[in-house]
Amino acid sequence: MKTRQLGASGLSVSELGLGCMGLSHGYGPATNENEAITLIRHAYELGITFFDTAEVYGQGANEQLVGKALHHVRDKVIIATKFGFNNGRNTDGLDSRPERIRQVAENSLRYLKTDYIDLFYQHRVDPNVPVEDVAGTVKELIAEGKVKHFGMSEASVQSIRRAHAIQPVAALQSEYSMFWREPEKEIIPLLDELGIGFVPFSPLGKGFLTGKMTAATEFDPTDWRNIMPRFSKENREANQTIVELVTKIASQQNATPAQIALAWLLAQKPWIAPIPGTTKLSRLAENIGSVTITLSNDDLANIDEALADIRLQGERYPASLAGLQGR
Numbered sequence: 001m002k003t004r005q006l007g008a009s010g011l012s013v014s015e016l017g018l019g020c021m022g023l024s025h026g027y028g029p030a031t032n033e034n035e036a037i038t039l040i041r042h043a044y045e046l047g048i049t050f051f052d053t054a055e056v057y058g059q060g061a062n063e064q065l066v067g068k069a070l071h072h073v074r075d076k077v078i079i080a081t082k083f084g085f086n087n088g089r090n091t092d093g094l095d096s097r098p099e100r101i102r103q104v105a106e107n108s109l110r111y112l113k114t115d116y117i118d119l120f121y122q123h124r125v126d127p128n129v130p131v132e133d134v135a136g137t138v139k140e141l142i143a144e145g146k147v148k149h150f151g152m153s154e155a156s157v158q159s160i161r162r163a164h165a166i167q168p169v170a171a172l173q174s175e176y177s178m179f180w181r182e183p184e185k186e187i188i189p190l191l192d193e194l195g196i197g198f199v200p201f202s203p204l205g206k207g208f209l210t211g212k213m214t215a216a217t218e219f220d221p222t223d224w225r226n227i228m229p230r231f232s233k234e235n236r237e238a239n240q241t242i243v244e245l246v247t248k249i250a251s252q253q254n255a256t257p258a259q260i261a262l263a264w265l266l267a268q269k270p271w272i273a274p275i276p277g278t279t280k281l282s283r284l285a286e287n288i289g290s291v292t293i294t295l296s297n298d299d300l301a302n303i304d305e306a307l308a309d310i311r312l313q314g315e316r317y318p319a320s321l322a323g324l325q326g327r
Helices: 033-045 061-076 098-111 131-143 157-166 187-194 233-238 242-252 258-266 280-294 297-308
Strands: 002-005 011-012 050-052 078-081 117-120 147-153 169-175 198-200
Touching: 033 061, 033 280, 050 131, 061 078, 061 098, 061 187, 078 098, 078 147, 098 131, 117 169, 131 147, 131 157, 131 258, 147 157, 157 169, 157 187, 169 187, 187 198, 233 242, 242 280, 242 297, 258 280
Parallel strands: 050 078, 078 117, 117 147, 147 169, 169 198
Antiparallel strands: 002 011
16 A cells, blocks of 8 residues: 655545445444444554544544544554534534534544544535634644644635635545546646645445446435435436446456546546545455556546546435535
């Protein structure tokens, strides 16, 4: 496992991170705590040093899990967490008031069993709080030694520029994969310009690009893919074309579809560090195998040409959630 610099920030992370959300939030019942801790520690043993969590992933439950798993190697890992939702619930609206940011920071430090947060993201831009105030508050936390770097998530070009002028943004976390390439239009050029790293979440298209999901797949009732238009039965059936493409490339490279999807992302920019999540040790090992795959310029050109001919169906989020992105 090699390391990558997240833009000009000086923050060095493993080229592949681990998104810990799914261990306790979002994709069905929480993983057994001992099994989850074993998985996180195994990820570290296999070379991953970049771990992602957030207050909202179970109102601190996910942070506590990460803290328990990594406290013995705290000085050897990079832990990212997030603030920005009222009461730590994504159903209660946004709250990035300075006093709330500070409250979340103190909670996160306690949950993570640490005295500093490596990367502190604003989870979603709060239209009721000037982003300059948000960046200014994190700047104060950095000066106090409680935070090392400032990040943003799913923010717009305008918000990133405004925040960056107050406190340099080390990384942007947003969805990016073969299944969602919208950041290529404006976000990636901006990050390149400003020297900001990119941390793609859902790099496997929320599991779709693994090739393990079909129109017949049934989700757990608590799995939030149930409400995502792109994951309706009809859209999953219509979008199998991209799975067929990735599967074909994988067979040519003696790899799995998931490994090709991750290798493609890693090849886009040297300051991109994806954070695929999983609850299974076998999938963890499979994902890590992607770092050994090198796609040539010809491979990448052929993939881009093929992707250009595919029209994916279904919106990324329902209307109730779509408004939280790109502000």
